[in-house]
Structure formats: structure tokens, C-alpha cells
Amino acid sequence: MRWQPAELVATRTESASARTLVLRVPGWPGHRPGQHLDVRLTAPDGYHAERSYSLAAPADGDHIEITVQRVRDGEVSGYLVDVFPVGAFLEVRGPVGGWFVWTPETGGAAVLIAGGSGIVPLAAMLRARRKAVTANPFRLLYSVRTPEDLLYADELAELRRAALTPAADPIGEVCYRGDPESDENIDLFLAYTRTAPPGDPRPPGRLTRTEIARLALPPSPAVACYVCGPTAFVEFAADALVSAGHAPAMIRTERFGPTGG
Amino acid sequence: MTGFSPGFQGRPRPQSDRLPPGQYLVEDFPVLSAGPTPRVDLARWQFTITNETGRQYAWSWPQLMSLPQERPHVDIHCVTRWSKLDTRWQGVSLDSLLENVETQAEYALISSYGGYTTNLPLEDLMDGRAWIVHTYDGQDLHPEHGGPARLLVPHLYFWKSAKWVKGIRLLDQDELGFWEAAGYHAYGDPWREQRYQDD
Numbered sequence: 175m176r177w178q179p180a181e182l183v184a185t186r187t188e189s190a191s192a193r194t195l196v197l198r199v200p201g202w203p204g205h206r207p208g209q210h211l212d213v214r215l216t217a218p219d220g221y222h223a224e225r226s227y228s229l230a231a232p233a234d235g236d237h238i239e240i241t242v243q244r245v246r247d248g249e250v251s252g253y254l255v256d257v258f259p260v261g262a263f264l265e266v267r268g269p270v271g272g273w274f275v276w277t278p279e280t281g282g283a284a285v286l287i288a289g290g291s292g293i294v295p296l297a298a299m300l301r302a303r304r305k306a307v308t309a310n311p312f313r314l315l316y317s318v319r320t321p322e323d324l325l326y327a328d329e330l331a332e333l334r335r336a337a338l339t340p341a342a343d344p345i346g347e348v349c350y351r352g353d354p355e356s357d358e359n360i361d362l363f364l365a366y367t368r369t370a371p372p373g374d375p376r377p378p379g380r381l382t383r384t385e386i387a388r389l390a391l392p393p394s395p396a397v398a399c400y401v402c403g404p405t406a407f408v409e410f411a412a413d414a415l416v417s418a419g420h421a422p423a424m425i426r427t428e429r430f431g432p433t434g435g
Numbered sequence: 436m437t438g439f440s441p442g443f444q445g446r447p448r449p450q451s452d453r454l455p456p457g458q459y460l461v462e463d464f465p466v467l468s469a470g471p472t473p474r475v476d477l478a479r480w481q482f483t484i485t486n487e488t489g490r491q492y493a494w495s496w497p498q499l500m501s502l503p504q505e506r507p508h509v510d511i512h513c514v515t516r517w518s519k520l521d522t523r524w525q526g527v528s529l530d531s532l533l534e535n536v537e538t539q540a541e542y543a544l545i546s547s548y549g550g551y552t553t554n555l556p557l558e559d560l561m562d563g564r565a566w567i568v569h570t571y572d573g574q575d576l577h578p579e580h581g582g583p584a585r586l587l588v589p590h591l592y593f594w595k596s597a598k599w600v601k602g603i604r605l606l607d608q609d610e611l612g613f614w615e616a617a618g619y620h621a622y623g624d625p626w627r628e629q630r631y632q633d634d
């Protein structure tokens with residue numbers, strides 16, 4: 175796979191620490207939701223730094239999007255979020271990865287569990303799912319520190335408005351239930367770990383095993399689970415899915431810890 | 436090349452001739468795998484080598500532990516670009532396991548509890564370059580890192596060092612493993628930066 179120049183054509187601020195970069199990559203071959211690319215930066219002395227970033231949206235011709243969350247003392251993420259200017263170039267290669275993918279053609283019902291910036295590849299799946307006319311049920315469980323850290327807040331708010339009810343679950347969680355009869359059959363559950371928005375009946379805290387077991391679709395050979403986020407979060411959530419009866423072969427994980435492992 | 440990523444400096448580069456191109460050093464031990472961590476019961480644990488005629492050679496956990504134990508002290512390199520120097524392991528050399536296996540095969544396909552597979556040339560498992568390890572840094576190998584036992588082939592990218600290793604099939608023809616079939620390099624030499632298929 176060769177490195178290709180990519181021009182930054184637009185940006186969107188997603189939160190105080192994250193920004194979406196819209197890149198133009200002439201000849202981009204297209205990609206599947208869940209795949210990532212490699213980004214290469216070059217310093218004046220020729221030194222290269224390379225990191226992987228998930229593709230945040232389905233490709234739009236030669237325009238692709240990534241969303242980068244600033245990591246403290248990070249070599250690459252800080253530059254991409256705060257410095258890299260519109261009109262400038264970097265290098266990319268991809269798409270990479272053929273396992274952590276969901277497509278409307280091949281994917282069915284899905285449970286998506288995101289921790290922090292782990293939402294990025296799952297958002298690409300969600301966006302593809304909403305664009306395609308399909309009634310495959312989706313359950314999105316998104317763990318995030320505070321309301322200010324929420325990525326794609328407008329889009330998620332739209333999903334919430336489209337939902338039938340902010341259904342207070344018997345155990346007191348607010349879960350936005352989609353319409354099971356329509357192609358907006360997408361449930362959304364937000365778990366704030368540090369600070370919850372006013373009025374949220376769920377006290378801030380980590381996503382729990384009970385929540386995962388209750389809110390995921392029931393285990394079935396037709397339900398695939400996608401878990402993405404920091405390593406420890408992925409370990410925990412994947413393990414909770416196994417305990418809830420999901421077959422390990424139906425659970426796909428992507429770990430992006432601060433070290434990229 | 437100049438002109439890319441204006442204003443990017445990068446952090447001061449640690450100089451080390453033990454760091455392959457495109458890699459950076461970490462102190463911790465990141466985890467990377469494709470699915471949840473399988474839990475393997477030692478009482479039922481078995482490691483098998485199957486040669487190209489279908490003949491099987493099998494070891495139980497106590498049998499593995501009774502073989503000569505080695506203490507490899509090696510650098511490891513993950514395709515996601517972290518490298519970790521001076522890792523300390525304990526386990527059994529593949530040379531000991533292959534000693535009485537009859538084979539003319541050239542390729543090996545490793546399989547794991549949990550279904551993971553990875554391929555490599557058989558010769559890369561020989562001559563003191565590969566081990567089945569069960570101890571890391573003096574402790575039982577944690578399930579997250581592949582315990583009870585994983586393959587260790589430090590001269591190739593670390594996805595070749597299959598966690599939760601279960602067996603090896605010896606083959607006349609190369610057969611791609613899990614990541615290799617998904618577009619990663621069939622061999623994976625970090626010093627030649629063989630990350631993806633066409634590198």
C-alpha cells in the first residue's frame with residue numbers, strides 16, 4: 175500500500191479536545207465502515223511519525239473524514255487537533271483492516287459499544303446504517319466522560335429526537351429507544367463517567383456489566399458486537415458481552431489505547 | 436520529503452539501533468487482539484503439532500512444563516508501531532518441540548484457542564528463534580497477554596506471536612492466517628517494515 179498526499183479541505187470542532195478533519199485524497203478507492211487509515215507526518219529534518227485513525231464516515235468521492243481526540247503529551251494528536259492548517263498536506267495510506275467492519279450489505283443487527291474516541295469507527299457504521307434502507311436493529315452504548323466530551327453531539331441529538339421515548343428503564347437508566355417498526359430502529363444509551371447532564375437519572379460512573387447485559391441485543395448468531403475504545407475499556411466490555419452469552423466469535427474489538435495498542 | 440505537515444516537529448527522538456523503522460518505544464505493555472480474551476483451562480490445555488501427513492504430536496500442560504525451560508530476553512515490535520525492549524519470558528523452545536516431528540513441510544499455520552490463526556515459514560520457528568512461553572517477567576502469563584501460553588517469535592511483528600496458542604499445522608503450501616488474509620503482510624519483518632500486503 176503506498177502513501178498518498180491528502181489535503182485538509184475543512185475541519186469541524188467536535189469538542190474542546192477533538193476535531194474532525196475532512197481530507198481530499200485523489201484516487202481514494204473507497205472503504206468500508208470500521209476501517210482505518212495510517213497518517214504520516216514529516217518534520218523538517220525528515221523524521222516521520224505515523225499513527226492509525228479510523229475513518230469516521232462513509233467516503234464521499236475523494237473526500238474522507240477522520241476525528242482526532244487530543245491525547246495529553248501526544249506527539250501526533252495534538253498537532254492534528256490544534257496545528258495542522260486547512261490547505262496543507264499530510265500523507266495517508268489505506269484503507270486498512272477487514273475484520274472490524276460492518277456494511278449494510280453484509281452486516282445485520284449490531285451492538286456497538288464505544289469508550290471515548292472509540293465512537294469514531296462505530297459512527298461510520300451508524301452513518302452507513304442510517305443511509306441504507308434497512309431495519310436491522312442497532313444498539314449504541316457510548317461511554318463518555320462529560321457532556322462536553324461527546325463527539326458527534328448534534329447527530330446523536332437528532333437520533334434522540336427521532337427516538338420514540340426517552341424510556342426510563344426499570345433500573346433507572348435513560349435509554350433512547352428507536353422505533354422497532356421503522357428503519358430508525360436504533361437505541362442509544364449514553365453512560366457519562368464523570369459528569370452527567372442535569373436531569374440525567376443515571377449517576378455518573380463507568381458502564382457496568384448489568385447495563386451491557388440489559389441494553390445489548392439478546393445474544394444470537396445474527397447479532398454482531400463491535401467494541402472500540404481504550405484497551406482496558408475494550409477488555410471490560412468484551413468480557414461483559416461474553417458473560418451475557420454472546421459468542422466470542424461474534425464480538426469484534428478494536429483497541430486504541432494511548433500507545434496505539 | 437518536505438512540504439507535508441507544516442509546523443510538525445515531533446518529540447525528541449530517542450536514538451536506538453534496536454528500534455526498527457517507523458516504531459517508537461513504550462514502557463508499558465499494550466494489548467492488541469481481534470476479539471475478547473479467551474479463558475483456557477489448564478487441565479484441558481493441549482498443544483499439538485500436526486505434520487503434513489496428518490500425524491499428530493501432542494503435549495499436555497505438565498508435559499510442556501517438564502521440557503527444558505529457556506529464558507528468552509528479547510525486544511518485541513508491534514505492527515501498531517510500539518516496540519518494547521528487554522522483555523523477559525520463560526518457556527520451551529520450538530526446537531525442543533519439533534525435535535522428533537517428522538516433516539518436510541516448509542510452512543506453518545499457528546492456531547489459537549479462540550480461533551485466531553497466523554502463518555509463517557517453518558524455518559522461522561527453528562534455530563532458537565521461537566518459543567512457547569508461559570511466564571512473563573517472572574509471573575504467570577496474564578490471559579490478556581496470551582496466557583496460559585503464547586507463541587513468541589520476536590524477530591517478526593508481534594501479531595505472529597499468537598496468544599492462547601493451541602497448535603501448529605505443518606503445510607507444504609503457505610496458508611494465510613487471520614490478519615494476513617485481512618491485508619497484513621504474509622511474513623512481517625519489522626526491519627523491512629513489512630506491515631501490509633504489498634510492503
Ligand SMILES: Cc1cc2nc3c(=O)[nH]c(=O)nc-3n(C[C@H](O)[C@H](O)[C@H](O)COP(=O)(O)OP(=O)(O)OC[C@H]3O[C@@H](n4cnc5c(N)ncnc54)[C@H](O)[C@@H]3O)c2cc1C
Nearest residue numbers: 225226227228242243246247248249250251294430432434
Ligand atoms: C486501529 C486504530 C484506530 C484508531 N482510531 C483513532 C481515532 O479514530 N481517533 C483517535 O483520536 N485516535 C485513534 N487511534 C489512536 C491513535 O492512533 C493514536 O494512538 C492517538 O492519536 C495518540 O497518538 P499521539 O501521537 O498523540 O500520542 P503518543 O505520542 O503516541 O503518546 C500517547 C501517550 O503516551 C505517552 N508517550 C508515548 N511515548 C512517549 C514518549 N516517547 N515520551 C513521552 N511520552 C510518551 C504520552 O504521554 C501520551 O499520553 C486509533 C488507533 C488504532 C490502533
